[in-house]
Amino acid sequence: MMGCGKSAHGRQLARELNMMFRDLDQLIADQYNMPVSQIFSERGEAFFRAAERDMLNDLLGLPPAVIALGGGALQDEAQARFIRENSILCFIDAPFDSILERVQRNTRRPMLLDENGKLKSEEEIRKILTELDQKRRPLYESAHVHFVPPVNKRVQLSAKKLISEIDAFLQRTNH
Numbered sequence: 001m002m003g004c005g006k007s008a009h010g011r012q013l014a015r016e017l018n019m020m021f022r023d024l025d026q027l028i029a030d031q032y033n034m035p036v037s038q039i040f041s042e043r044g045e046a047f048f049r050a051a052e053r054d055m056l057n058d059l060l061g062l063p064p065a066v067i068a069l070g071g072g073a074l075q076d077e078a079q080a081r082f083i084r085e086n087s088i089l090c091f092i093d094a095p096f097d098s099i100l101e102r103v104q105r106n107t108r109r110p111m112l113l114d115e116n117g118k119l120k121s122e123e124e125i126r127k128i129l130t131e132l133d134q135k136r137r138p139l140y141e142s143a144h145v146h147f148v149p150p151v152n153k154r155v156q157l158s159a160k161k162l163i164s165e166i167d168a169f170l171q172r173t174n175h
């Protein structure tokens with residue numbers, strides 16, 4: 001889900017594991033030389049979703065890296081399966097209220113903006129996030145690692161815990 005901490009955890013994970021970090025949204029923004037919110041407003045969501053799918057398919061063919069997805073990148077069951085088959089997929093299941101608070105800190109998330117590019121009201125955002133969560137949760141829960149971040153801990157510490165849960169997954173599955 002948007003605002004759960006994918007980009008922040010991904011960056012920290014890559015640091016800890018000494019791996020490349022790639023942020024899917026950032027790569028798409030770089031490719032089109034405009035922020036994701038502008039891609040949405042000028043080209044529409046369907047265009048962004050196609051770009052997201054293409055970029056992710058390219059990334060999964062490159063040497064291993066920590067990739068922060070966008071909240072909608074699983075898209076459908078087939079795409080989620082493709083990602084699972086080519087990565088260790090982690091679901092960061094942050095508390096709803098933390099997500100609600102974090103996404104209102106900036107105007108980077110186009111699905112939460114009105115036609116003037118301003119944040120929608122908290123009630124509208126709550127409704128959007130609730131509906132997205134209901135729709136997407138089954139796909140999120142198909143991830144290899146279902147990570148519930150420790151409450152009130154800094155990302156650095158939370159990322160260490162995520163690494164130990166990834167290790168446990170690898171041991172469980174004899175990797």
Ligand SMILES: Nc1ncnc2c1ncn2[C@@H]1O[C@H](COP(=O)(O)OP(=O)(O)O)[C@@H](O)[C@H]1O
Nearest residue numbers: 002003004005006007008009102153154155158
């Ligand atoms: N465990 C955490 N503790 C404190 N702040 C966090 C935590 N996880 C994420 N954040 C902050 O919440 C905001 C949104 O996180 P971000 O990683 O951009 O989310 P996403 O990529 O999933 O949309 C960022 O400012 C990030 O630093």
Ligand SMILES: O=C(O)C1=C[C@@H](OP(=O)(O)O)[C@@H](O)[C@H](O)C1
Nearest residue numbers: 001002003025070071072109110
């Ligand atoms: O949930 C979504 O559909 C989206 C999440 C965003 O990424 P974050 O999850 O990093 O905010 C970004 O890809 C775009 O605004 C759409």
Ligand SMILES: [Mg+2]
Nearest residue numbers: 006007025068
């Ligand atoms: Mg992000």
